[in-house]
Amino acid sequence: MELSLDEVESPIGILLLAAGGGAIHGLDFADCAPRFRRSLEARYGAVALRAAADPCGFSGRLKAYLDGDHGALEGIPVEPGGTAFQRRVWAEVRRISPGITRAYGEIAASLGRPSASRAVGLANGRNPVCLVIPCHRVVGSGGELTGYSAGIERKRWLLAHEAGARGAFPERLCGAAPARGERTAVERW
The missing domain is CATH 1.10.10.10 (Winged helix-like DNA-binding domain superfamily/Winged helix DNA-binding domain)
Structure with missing residues (x-):
């Protein structure tokens, strides 16, 4: 299985988004990357994750949600597997x-x-x-x-x-952007 992978910055950490076939198959925080990969592999076996900007327009919708458009995530197709x-x-x-x-x-x-x-x-x-x-x-x-x-x-x-509350937490809680020369989660895949 091959899926597109994007990183989306958020005030509470970088998000990893895996998409393919017009649906999101995985969305989790970058500091939870091992769990993210295990979840995909449990459903699909070997998974090839290829860096892609805004797969299926989902990254843009996620950014819109984070910017305050709380309806931006409604109706997005998902493939979560599960019982x-x-x-x-x-x-x-x-x-x-x-x-x-x-x-x-x-x-x-x-x-x-x-x-x-x-x-x-x-x-x-x-x-x-x-x-x-x-x-x-x-x-x-x-x-x-x-x-x-x-x-x-x-x-x-x-x-x-x-x-609608603002300032409840620091602007950046965790998952800061990588330092110069450090690989991003997408590059590590």
């Missing part, structure tokens, strides 16, 4: 509007499995297309921020960003 239950969870999570949160238990109940909040959390943790499948919008039953594989600080920033 039937995971795909149901991810489809339900995609229905959560920007600026809104839902509890793990609420999602479980909406899927007809009210006692499966833990399974919803596990599915969220295996989401290979962060932001587009907005697992950051899923919170604990009391509204507490729990379980975001890229870090609670990023989850907090994303929720504040969608709520």
Whole structure:
């Protein structure tokens, strides 16, 4: 399998975007690159990632989202793989509007499995297309921020960003641009 790979700068770290066939197959933070690659290889076996600017226009839409157009990610085709239950969870999570949160238990109940909040959390943790499948919008039953594989600080920033809050975190939390002569994640593939 060959996929196009792009890096997208964000205030909370560089994002790696893998796309092909008109869909996003992977989206994760560059400091989570080993997990990103493992997820792709678990679904497709050997994967060739080729550097490409703005594959399928998805990088531009991601930048628009980060610039405040919270609807920019809606309707983007994704190929996340996963079990039937995971795909149901991810489809339900995609229905959560920007600026809104839902509890793990609420999602479980909406899927007809009210006692499966833990399974919803596990599915969220295996989401290979962060932001587009907005697992950051899923919170604990009391509204507490729990379980975001890229870090609670990023989850907090994303929720504040969608709520319109500015300055909740430093302009650049992590994932600064590489120093002169240092290879980017795309170049390392």
